[in-house]
Amino acid sequence: AQKVTQAQTEISVVEKEDVTLDCVYETRDTTYYLFWYKQPPSGELVFLIRRNSFDEQNEISGRYSWNFQKSTSSFNFTITASQVVDSAVYFCALREPNSGYALNFGKGTSLLVTP
Amino acid sequence: EPEVTQTPSHQVTQMGQEVILRCVPISNHLYFYWYRQILGQKVEFLVSFYNNEISEKSEIFDDQFSVERPDGSNFTLKIRSTKLEDSAMYFCASIKDREIAEAFFGQGTRLTVV
Numbered sequence: 001a002q003k004v005t006q007a008q009t010e011i012s013v014v015e016k017e018d019v020t021l022d023c024v025y026e027t028r029d030t031t032y033y034l035f036w037y038k039q040p041p042s043g044e045l046v047f048l049i050r051r052n053s054f055d056e057q058n059e060i061s062g063r064y065s066w067n068f069q070k071s072t073s074s075f076n077f078t079i080t081a082s083q084v085v086d087s088a089v090y091f092c093a094l095r096e097p098n099s100g101y102a103l104n105f106g107k108g109t110s111l112l113v114t115p
Numbered sequence: 116e117p118e119v120t121q122t123p124s125h126q127v128t129q130m131g132q133e134v135i136l137r138c139v140p141i142s143n144h145l146y147f148y149w150y151r152q153i154l155g156q157k158v159e160f161l162v163s164f165y166n167n168e169i170s171e172k173s174e175i176f177d178d179q180f181s182v183e184r185p186d187g188s189n190f191t192l193k194i195r196s197t198k199l200e201d202s203a204m205y206f207c208a209s210i211k212d213r214e215i216a217e218a219f220f221g222q223g224t225r226l227t228v229v
Contacts, residue, residue: 043204044223045206045220045223047218047220050217091157097213101210101213103148103150103158103218105158106157107156107157108157
């Protein structure tokens, strides 16, 4: 069963638009960690954020913000005023203590920002 | 800033050959991982390694795969007899401790089996 669902396969926006990438997760653990990673065309995985299950505070970092809602098992990622350099594949991931702490990735959302 | 380094960046090998992918995790990290990403697909967990032994492995990590930490710095993934379907990007990752949880990834090794 898919533990992390990223329903949006591809999103295309014009520069300066805001865009939200959805992530829905499934777990029976009460303690778990959620992550977002960015994979630019060069292929590396760039860590963006980690969120613990007991910390539901939303977070903002520059143009990036994350909305964590345990009630709906969602951890959505918003990019404000998108830029061409934001073009990448974005992965949401879940880490559960009962699964050996390995990261369980979603299938990713490919974001294309055009000028 | 400390980083995970992987070598080589790209490896081409003939089907049936053995390959060894190398990783140098961040020096004070204790948990090490290998992940695989087939082109265009999601990143998949292969194996985790702690205290010089495998702590968990996925179904993908069958008998043709092995991992080793031969010295205090290197962490290797060996594929004994490569198949075409082993072609993928292989990522190494390390974690300082489980409570900190953030995994640092290397830049990946692209393995092409021909």
